[in-house]
Amino acid sequence: MYQTTFLFTFNIDSLNKTYLMRLIRTWKPILVLCCFFSFTVLKAQDKMPDDIQQLWNQANTFQQQKAYQKASDTYTKALGIFLPQKNHAQYQLILARLYFGVGVNNSPNHLAKFPVFYEYMVKAAQAIRQTNDTQYKPEILYQAGIAYYYYRQYDKSLLMTEESLKLLKANSDLMTEANVSGLMGRLYMAKAQYDEALAYFERSTRIIEKFPDKKNVLAHSYFNLALLYQTISKRELAVMYHKRSIETYKEFYGDDSEAFRLISGYYFLADLYVVLENPKEARHYMEKVFEADGPNVRKQRGGHYYLKGRILHLEKKYKEAVKAYRIAIKLQEKLFGPDPMENSEIYRMMSDSYRDDKQFDLAFETIQKTLILNNHQFSSKDVSQSPSMAGVVSKETQTFALAGKAAVWKAKYDHSANLNDLKKSLEVYRFVLKQIKEWRLSQENENNLLIVLQYSRFIFVEAIEVLHELHRKTNNIAYIQEAFDIAEQNKSYVLLRSLHLTSQSNRQGVSKFERDLSEKIAKTKEALQAAEGLPKPNKQQINTLKDQAFALIASRDSLQNVYKRISPEYYRTKYKFEIASAQAIQQGLLTPEQTLIEYVLGEEQLFIFTISQNNLSLKQVKLPQNFEANIKALRNSITDKNFQEFARLGYYFYELLMKDLPIPKPTQKLWVVPDGILYYLPWETLLTAPYQQKNVNYRNLAYLLKKYIVSYDYSANLIYSKRTLPLRLEKEKLLAFSPDFKTQLAVNNTDNRDKLRDDLSELKGAKEEVKALDAIYSGQLFLGRQATEYEFRNNLQNGSVLHLATHAIVDDERPAYSRLLFSLSNKDTLNDGYLHAYELYNLKLNAELVTLSACNTGFGKIQSGEGVMSLGRAFAYAGSPNVLMSLWSVPDKSTSQIMIEFYKNLANGMPKDIALQQAKLAYIESADNITTNPFYWSSFVLIGDPKPLSLQPQTPFYMKSMFLWLMGVLLLGGGVWMLTRKQIG
Numbered sequence: 014m015y016q017t018t019f020l021f022t023f024n025i026d027s028l029n030k031t032y033l034m035r036l037i038r039t040w041k042p043i044l045v046l047c048c049f050f051s052f053t054v055l056k057a058q059d060k061m062p063d064d065i066q067q068l069w070n071q072a073n074t075f076q077q078q079k080a081y082q083k084a085s086d087t088y089t090k091a092l093g094i095f096l097p098q099k100n101h102a103q104y105q106l107i108l109a110r111l112y113f114g115v116g117v118n119n120s121p122n123h124l125a126k127f128p129v130f131y132e133y134m135v136k137a138a139q140a141i142r143q144t145n146d147t148q149y150k151p152e153i154l155y156q157a158g159i160a161y162y163y164y165r166q167y168d169k170s171l172l173m174t175e176e177s178l179k180l181l182k183a184n185s186d187l188m189t190e191a192n193v194s195g196l197m198g199r200l201y202m203a204k205a206q207y208d209e210a211l212a213y214f215e216r217s218t219r220i221i222e223k224f225p226d227k228k229n230v231l232a233h234s235y236f237n238l239a240l241l242y243q244t245i246s247k248r249e250l251a252v253m254y255h256k257r258s259i260e261t262y263k264e265f266y267g268d269d270s271e272a273f274r275l276i277s278g279y280y281f282l283a284d285l286y287v288v289l290e291n292p293k294e295a296r297h298y299m300e301k302v303f304e305a306d307g308p309n310v311r312k313q314r315g316g317h318y319y320l321k322g323r324i325l326h327l328e329k330k331y332k333e334a335v336k337a338y339r340i341a342i343k344l345q346e347k348l349f350g351p352d353p354m355e356n357s358e359i360y361r362m363m364s365d366s367y368r369d370d371k372q373f374d375l376a377f378e379t380i381q382k383t384l385i386l387n388n389h390q391f392s393s394k395d396v397s398q399s400p401s402m403a404g405v406v407s408k409e410t411q412t413f414a415l416a417g418k419a420a421v422w423k424a425k426y427d428h429s430a431n432l433n434d435l436k437k438s439l440e441v442y443r444f445v446l447k448q449i450k451e452w453r454l455s456q457e458n459e460n461n462l463l464i465v466l467q468y469s470r471f472i473f474v475e476a477i478e479v480l481h482e483l484h485r486k487t488n489n490i491a492y493i494q495e496a497f498d499i500a501e502q503n504k505s506y507v508l509l510r511s512l513h514l515t516s517q518s519n520r521q522g523v524s525k526f527e528r529d530l531s532e533k534i535a536k537t538k539e540a541l542q543a544a545e546g547l548p549k550p551n552k553q554q555i556n557t558l559k560d561q562a563f564a565l566i567a568s569r570d571s572l573q574n575v576y577k578r579i580s581p582e583y584y585r586t587k588y589k590f591e592i593a594s595a596q597a598i599q600q601g602l603l604t605p606e607q608t609l610i611e612y613v614l615g616e617e618q619l620f621i622f623t624i625s626q627n628n629l630s631l632k633q634v635k636l637p638q639n640f641e642a643n644i645k646a647l648r649n650s651i652t653d654k655n656f657q658e659f660a661r662l663g664y665y666f667y668e669l670l671m672k673d674l675p676i677p678k679p680t681q682k683l684w685v686v687p688d689g690i691l692y693y694l695p696w697e698t699l700l701t702a703p704y705q706q707k708n709v710n711y712r713n714l715a716y717l718l719k720k721y722i723v724s725y726d727y728s729a730n731l732i733y734s735k736r737t738l739p740l741r742l743e744k745e746k747l748l749a750f751s752p753d754f755k756t757q758l759a760v761n762n763t764d765n766r767d768k769l770r771d772d773l774s775e776l777k778g779a780k781e782e783v784k785a786l787d788a789i790y791s792g793q794l795f796l797g798r799q800a801t802e803y804e805f806r807n808n809l810q811n812g813s814v815l816h817l818a819t820h821a822i823v824d825d826e827r828p829a830y831s832r833l834l835f836s837l838s839n840k841d842t843l844n845d846g847y848l849h850a851y852e853l854y855n856l857k858l859n860a861e862l863v864t865l866s867a868c869n870t871g872f873g874k875i876q877s878g879e880g881v882m883s884l885g886r887a888f889a890y891a892g893s894p895n896v897l898m899s900l901w902s903v904p905d906k907s908t909s910q911i912m913i914e915f916y917k918n919l920a921n922g923m924p925k926d927i928a929l930q931q932a933k934l935a936y937i938e939s940a941d942n943i944t945t946n947p948f949y950w951s952s953f954v955l956i957g958d959p960k961p962l963s964l965q966p967q968t969p970f971y972m973k974s975m976f977l978w979l980m981g982v983l984l985l986g987g988g989v990w991m992l993t994r995k996q997i998g
Contacts, residue, residue, distance in 0.1 A: 060103050065091050065111075072114055081123040088114035106149070109140035113153050116160070125312050127163060127349045134160035138173060151180040155193050162200065165354050165406040171200050188227070191220035195237055205409065207245050207464055212563045214238050219556055228265035232258045236277060243285070245464050255281055276305050276313070283320055292327045299324055315344035319359050326362070331370035338363040354406055357386040361414050368421045371428055376421045383414040397437075399444055408452055409468075415445035416472045423479055435483055442476035446499065453506070466506055473503040474615040481620065481633050493631045497595040497622050500613045504686070504728035535855045537562045542830070542851045593733045595629055602733050606681040609729055610674065614689040623674045624729070630675050637669070641690050648693060651948045652901055656709045659947070663700035667717065671699065682722040682926065686729055695900055695954075697723050697933070698947040711945040712937055718951070719934070724926040724959050727886075735894045735958040745964045747792025748812030749783035752800035752819050752836040752846075779818035782866065782909040786816060789920050791967035802835040802846050810859060814964050815893075818866040818912075821884055822847075831884050833865070850887040858892035861963055862925065865898045866912050885956060895925060895957030907949040911936050920966035926959035 061069065068091035075084035092111045098104065116133035119126040138157030141150050154177040161170035174196050181190040198213035218234045221227055239254035258277075279301040286295035302317050322337035341359050349355055361383040367376035377396040385392055388411065390404025399418070405411050422438035425431070449469050453462055480496035483489070541558040544550060593601070603609060603626045613620040619634040637643075643662060650659035670691075676683075685696055697718035704714055717723065726732045780796055787794050793811070795804050800819075809815075820834045832847040865885060885898035897915075911932050918928035933950045940949065 061107055062095070062098070062101070065095050065107065068094070069111075069114075076114075076118060081118040085115055085118040085124065085129075088118065105140045105143045106146055109137045109144070109153055110149060112137035112140060113149075113156065116156065120156075121163075121312070125348060127353075131160045131164055147180055147184065151177045151184065151186065151189060151193075154180075155189065155196065158193075158196055158200075162196065162203075165203075167200055167203050167406075170196075174200060187220050188224060188230075191217045191234075192230070194220070195234060198237060198241070202241055202244065203407070205465055207241065210241055211238075212559075214241060215559055216563050219559065228261050232261035232265065235261060239281070246467070248285075276302055276310060280316070280320060283324070287320075287323050287327055290327060292324055295324045295327065312348060315341045315348060315355075317341075318344065319362070322359075322366070323362060326366050326369070329369070331366040334366040335363055335370075338366070352386060354386050357383045357407075357410055357414075360386070361410070361417055364417055364421065368417075368424050371424075373421060373425045373428075376424075377418070380414055380418045380421060383417075384411065387411055387414065399441065402448055402451060408448075412445060412449060412452070412469060412472070415441055415448070416475070419445065419479075420475065423475070426482075432483075432486055435479060435486075439476070439479050439483065442472065442479060445472060446476060446502070450502070462506075462510075466503065470503055471616070473499055474613060474620075477613060477620050477631075478615070478618070478633070481631055484631065490629065493622075493629055494595045496620075496631055497611070497624070497629065498592065500611060500620070500622065501592050501728055501730050504611075504688075504730070534562065534565045537565060538851075542849070543845075593730050595624060598624060598729050598733055599626055599629070602729075602736060605677075605679050607684065608676050608680045608682070609684040609686065609732075610671070610676075611686040611729055612670075612688045612691050614691065619670075621670070621674065623676065625675075625677050625680065628675060628677065632674065634669065644690055644694055647698075648695070648901070651695065651698065651946070651951070654946055654948060656711070656946075659698075660700065660704040660714065663698055663714070664703045666694065667699040667701055671717075680721065682724070683717075684729070684732060685723060685725050686727065686732075687725070693900065695947065695951045696725075698951045710942065711947070712940075712942065716947075718930060722926050722930045722959075725954055725956050727889075727956070732958065744811055745813045746811055747786060747790040747814045747816065747964065748795070748808055749786055749792055749816040750795045750800040750805060750819060750835065751779040751783045751797070752834060753797040754820065754834060754836075779866070779905065779909070782818050782912050783816060785909075785913045786916050789916050789966050790814070790964060798836050798838065800836045801838045802848055803838065805835060805848065806856075809856065813860055814862045814864075814962065815858075815860050816864045816866065816912075818908075821865070823884070831887075833884060850884055853884070853887035853891050856891045858888065860893045862895045862897065863888045863893040864912070865896065866908055889956060893957075895955065895959075897925075897929070897953060897955050899952040900954060901948075901952050903952045904949060907936065907940075907944060910939075911950060911953065919962050922961050924959045924961050925957075926955055929953065929955050 068087055072084045072087035072091065075081070075087060088111055092108075092115065095101075095107060095111060101107065112133045116130050116137060118124060119129040119133065121127070121130070134153075134157045137153045141153045144150070154173045158170045158173035158177065161167070161173060174193055178190065178193050178197065181193060194213045194217035198210045198217065201207070201210035201213060214234065214237050218231070218238065221231045221234050224230075235254045235258035239251045239258060242248070242251035242254060279298045283295045283298035283302065286292070286298065299317075299320055302320070318337045318341035322334045322341060325331075325334035325337055338359050342356050345353055345355050345359070360379045364376045364380040364383070367373070367379060378394075381394055381396055384400050385394070387406050388400040388404045389406070391398075391400035396418070399415055400411065402408065402411070419438045419441035422434050422441060426434035426438065449465075449472065453465055476499050477496045480492045480499070484492040484496075537558060541555065541562060544555050544558055598609065603624065605626050607625070609622075609624040611622040611624070613622075615636075617636055619636055621632045621634065623630045623632070643665070646658065647662040647666060649655070650662055687694065687696075697716060699717045700715050701717055701720055702715040783794055783796065786792065792814070793808065795801075795808075817833060821832070822834070823831045830849055830851070832849045835846045835848060837846045865888070885896045888896045914932035914935050915928050918931050919925065923931065933953075936950045937945050
């Protein structure tokens with residue numbers, strides 16, 4: 014967002030490429046950073062020369078009278094007199110304070126002369142750092158940090174701010190510490206380190222909330238949180254904090270005729286409606302922005318015209334949009350000086366308008382201007398040249414600008430049909446994808462990495478589109494191979510990285526201290542999430558945990574910064590691993606009887622890779638209207654038992670997604686790698702032929718299940734990695750859990766009863782289910798009250814096969830709070846009987862199969878590029894390469910029947926996918942016409958490697974020893990022979 018100049022934001026959930034490319038970060042928002050400028054008037058010391066003291070007092074008086082230019086001039090005059098006095102005992106200290114005085118009066122809150130503000134704050138910092146002062150140094154370094162931030166010199170700003178923060182903690186200056194923490198949050202936000210930014214913003218807010226008279230500063234703090242949450246696509250939280258910010262401003266300022274702070278609210282809402290592609294509402298709030306007036310408001314007009322340009326672009330008024338952008342650029346230059354870096358984003362958006370208006374030369378010229386302004390080491394106006402990451406100010410801006418340049422080449426090709434333009438587009442996409450690869454290697458935090466991958470995903474999709482078109486024009490298979498490699502680069506990267514890090518060879522490289530610190534952070538965050546998830550959260554406990562997490566994160570960041578300096582090679586290679594190519598997948602994974610189908614979902618099209626041992630193809634499908642709605646309708650037709658609708662949609666999706674794919678005739682098994690909402694699709698229920706009859710007959714439908722064995726995973730590389738990385742099982746044993754949900758009647762009193770448990774139905778078939786499994790594998794059973802969360806955690810490492818026959822609660826809005834239910838126990842005071850997804854992510858499993866015989870364990874929120882953030886995925890992340898889970902709530906009886914048959918098939922040596930297929934087919938054959946509905950059997954899906962279990966079934970007593978069996982035969986035969994001889998004798 015940009016709000017002195019302009020606010021930048023985008024909606025990550027939306028795949029609209031124009032607005033997804035909007036900067037996710039805020040650049041120099043004076044409105045937000047006003048909270049940082051709690052300028053303190055530095056008092057003169059007795060050792061200041063008399064003439065300087067007199068001028069200092071005059072300047073102070075002018076400043077208090079808001080005569081900022083006179084104050085600045087007076088400080089400057091004092092500087093002119095004092096500068097030659099280099100032998101003064103307090104020379105550097107007095108010099109620093111005088112520089113500070115000039116800087117303060119030229120700050121954005123006062124004269125708004127940014128070049129002067131920057132120059133004098135930097136000089137003040139340089140002078141004060143040469144002293145041992147601790148009284149003035151924190152404030153001066155903090156303001157220098159702001160000056161560096163304004164000019165996007167984030168590393169220098171971070172250095173100043175960290176030093177200031179250390180001094181403030183020693184001095185116990187809480188209010189200034191809160192402001193400095195806010196700036197730290199902005200810096201981490203600018204560096205795409207969002208978890209760290211949130212920690213600092215929350216720390217700042219917690220401090221400020223202790224000062225009831227600082228409502229204006231608190232309002233700015235809320236606004237920072239709103240911007241961060243919008244950046245990481247948590248819109249509800251963003252709106253909540255934005256509204257809270259506005260209300261807090263109103264409390265403090267009352268009826269402000271200038272409405273300076275309230276404009277941020279209107280701007281924010283207008284920006285949000287641009288992202289949502291609602292120009293009517295966006296224009297409504299933009300008009301409110303332009304209605305306001307006053308000196309401070311006029312300083313922001315550059316940002317307001319930038320917003321106007323975006324709205325005009327959304328309305329497809331491209332020429333008018335360009336005019337608005339040009340006004341914005343001039344106003345920004347008036348505020349910041351010639352060619353400020355602030356204009357880089359305006360030029361980028363202007364390029365989009367030129368591109369859509371088919372003025373390609375101007376589009377190239379303006380996008381190149383963006384790249385120049387955003388990189389200190391790049392100055393080429395040659396559109397064929399692009400900058401490296403060296404010298405870059407904002408990685409996000411450069412990434413999106415390069416993607417914009419590639420998009421201009423593609424648009425030019427669409428207009429001219431010149432194949433060279435398309436090839437130039439590909440060159441730029443290759444260049445930017447290489448930079449994204451380097452960028453993500455630098456991301457330590459997985460939440461930050463997820464966000465980076467999410468908002469850069471559109472670049473991968475657009476590159477695939479270009480490669481598909483090049484293949485269509487040239488018939489060169491290398492383009493499809495490259496497209497597949499790009500698709501895999503963006504699929505389940507976080508899961509792949511986790512698999513890489515947990516390999517024994519890589520773990521040896523991580524320092525024990527770093528690993529211990531990371532584990533402490535994980536446990537503290539887990540405790541924090543547990544506290545926040547309580548029905549009645551304890552605010553004091555939550556704040557204490559947040560402070561603990563904040564301190565640990567700060568320690569980890571400091572440690573990693575040291576490691577990066579002394580061992581840069583380690584951090585360059587820590588997350589580096591190779592993505593298997595299409596050829597490697599064909600040669601190392603697929604047999605002649607297997608075909609892999611991988612889907613990549615774009616904004617308006619779907620790309621489908623079909624890979625067999627000897628063939629690779631790519632198909633582009635234009636997404637029909639109501640695509641997502643129809644997927645949901647198919648699921649509903651199954652759960653609502655609407656036969657005609659199911660028969661129609663089952664064949665409709667088969668035609669759309671599979672019918673014309675070049676699947677070789679020998680294929681018996683399909684690997685399916687879905688994308689986005691396609692994870693919600695029950696693929697085995699797709700119908701390979703239309704159903705022409707009117708009568709309801711589920712058994713005779715041509716299910717995909719009857720034609721193919723179907724397995725799923727989050728990427729082809731995950732399948733490949735699971736095959737190539739050996740699974741080291743410490744123990745081969747079945748652990749099965751079947752909780753009793755009514756045990757709380759004996760455990761909880763009336764005051765703390767969990768109503769959710771009271772409402773749960775008993776899984777009558779679950780106990781019989783696990784007992785039947787025990788008869789096959791002779792494992793360790795935890796039934797009824799024994800099936801507690803404590804027993805699960807305590808025995809986790811003892812089992813290679815985990816079977817959980819229990820209820821699951823899916824929280825689609827907060828996937829981390831999805832949970833499995835266990836029995837409660839008076840003896841277990843450490844666990845609450847809920848195993849949450851966030852807890853699973855911190856567990857270390859050593860199991861070759863986890864079966865979640867529970868409701869909805871495969872359902873959850875879609876994470877772009879990573880799949881469904883479900884309980885099943887949480888188990889996969891925790892270390893189980895294979896997970897059997899469900900897509901919706903399944904009746905207890907049919908679940909038990911399918912599970913028992915599945916394990917019997919495994920015991921007979923079947924691969925997991927065949928075992929599941931045969932269990933489902935057996936169920937269909939044995940069920941009546943009503944319960945053959947896919948609702949009863951198709952919910953369960955297998956993610957992972959389908960090879961047979963290492964765990965062997967128990968052997969019946971009479972087969973345990975062949976020797977004993979033979980001895981028995983011999984003794985029996987001998988007895989018969991002796992008896993016969995006796996009778997003959």
